Amino acid sequence: MARSVGRICKGFQRLGLLSKQTQLIPFTRVPVGTVRTIVTLPSFLFPQPRDFSLPNPSWGSEMTRMYEHYESQCEVETEGGQKQKGPWQRLPSYNRLLKYATGGVYLSKIIQSKARLFTRNIRNPGAAFEYVLFVNKEEQKCVCILQAGHLLEGPPGHVHGGAIATMIDTVTGTHATILSGPVMTANLNINYRRPIPLGSTVLLESSLEKKEGRKTFITCRVTSTDGSKLHTESSVLFLSITASHLLGG
C-alpha cells in the first residue's frame, strides 16, 4: 500500500500537480545504492516522455497565437533587464499519470502496461485533443487552450458533449489538485449553451469558487478565444482523497 501511495503521489508530482511542500521523492531519484548502476546505463534506456503540451505542426494559427500569449507571461523581464517567473506557468502533459499503476486484484499487468490517459490516447497530432494548460497561482485560475480535432465528433460537424465534459473535468481536476492536492471528481454539472464546431480553438477558464473541508468547488467556462461566444458553463465539486480511496475501488 505504501508503495502504491508513493507511486500515485509521484504521478501527480510528475504532472507538476503537487506543491513543493507536498513533494516526495522526485521521479528521477532512486534509493541510495542503486544510483550508481542507473547513471551508468545509456540514456536511451530512460527516454524522456513526450510533453504533449508543447506546440506541434498540427496547431492552427489561433492555437499558436493563444499559446504564445500565455507562454510570454511565464517569464517576464524586470526593469533591470533580468528575467524572472511571470504570473502564469505552463503545465506539462504526458500520456500516463503513472507508468505502472498498481491496482491489486482488478488491474491486469497487460492493462497496466498499455494504459494511457484518455485525453492523450491518440498520438496522431491534431486528430483529437490538442491542448495546453496554464496556471496562475496568485489569481487561483487555470486556462486551457483547446483545439478540437476531427476525431471528437458528436453532433454532425460539432464536438461531442462528452469530449467537452472530458476537457472540463481535466482542466478543473488539474486546478483542484494544484489547490488541494490529490482529489476525485464528485459532481460535474455542465450547461451546454452553444455547440463547438469541429476543428475550432476554444478557451477553458477555471476559477476557484470556494473550499470547504475536503471539498473544492471549481467553476469553468468554455468560450471562443476572444471571449465573445459562450459555449458552456459548469461547476465541478472535488473531494480530497488519499490513495486508499482510489485503491479501495
Added chain:
Amino acid sequence: MARSVGRICKGFQRLGLLSKQTQLIPFTRVPVGTVRTIVTLPSFLFPQPRDFSLPNPSWGSEMTRMYEHYESQCEVETEGGQKQKGPWQRLPSYNRLLKYATGGVYLSKIIQSKARLFTRNIRNPGAAFEYVLFVNKEEQKCVCILQAGHLLEGPPGHVHGGAIATMIDTVTGTHATILSGPVMTANLNINYRRPIPLGSTVLLESSLEKKEGRKTFITCRVTSTDGSKLHTESSVLFLSITASHLLGG
C-alpha cells in the same frame, strides 16, 4: 439548408434513431433515373459500414454474457413456435453519424472527410469504448453494456471521469432521440460515487423521467453488471432541435 436537414435526418435514421413516421428517404435509395446506374456498379464500391455494436474477440466473458442476455430478448418464440420481436432491440453503432456533414463556413472539407464519432474513433478492438445499446420502447428504457479499455484512463488504474460522462451523454442522448427526435444536450449533471476500474464491464441504465415541451429529462445510473455497486448517478436535460439550431452554431 434543405439538403443539410435531409442529411442530418438521414444520419439519425441510419442509427435507427428516427421512428418510422419520421423516416425520409432511406440511405440506400437514390433518385429515380440514377437507380439503374448504381445497381450495375460492383458492390465493393458501396461497402457496408462496420457495426461496432457487434461482438468482437476483445470482449471479455462479462461483456459477452450481458450481450447475450439482452440479445436473446430481441427476438422471442411464441407458444406456436413462431418468432417475433421481443421487448428489447439492439441499436447498431457506426463511427460517423453522417459521412459528410455540411457545416458551411466553419467545417473544412478535410475535417469533414476525416471526422469520426468520439466514442468510435479508435479502431483497435478493446482499446477504448466497447459498448452496445439496447432499447426497450415499452418501458422507455435503454441499457448500455460498456467494457472500458486501457486507453480511457483518468486516475491511475481507473476510468477517466470524462470517459464516463461521454458514455452517459451518448446513452441518454440516444435514448432522448428515440423518444423525442433530434435533440442536443442542454445540461449534464453527474454524481460520481465510486471509480470504475480500467478494463471492467459496467451497465448504464437510462430511464425517461419526464417530457415538457421541447425538454426531455433522462436519468442514468452506471452500476456493476450485477447491480451491486453504484458507480455514478446522473440526470440529463435535452432540448429538441431542428437542423437550423445546429447549423446556426
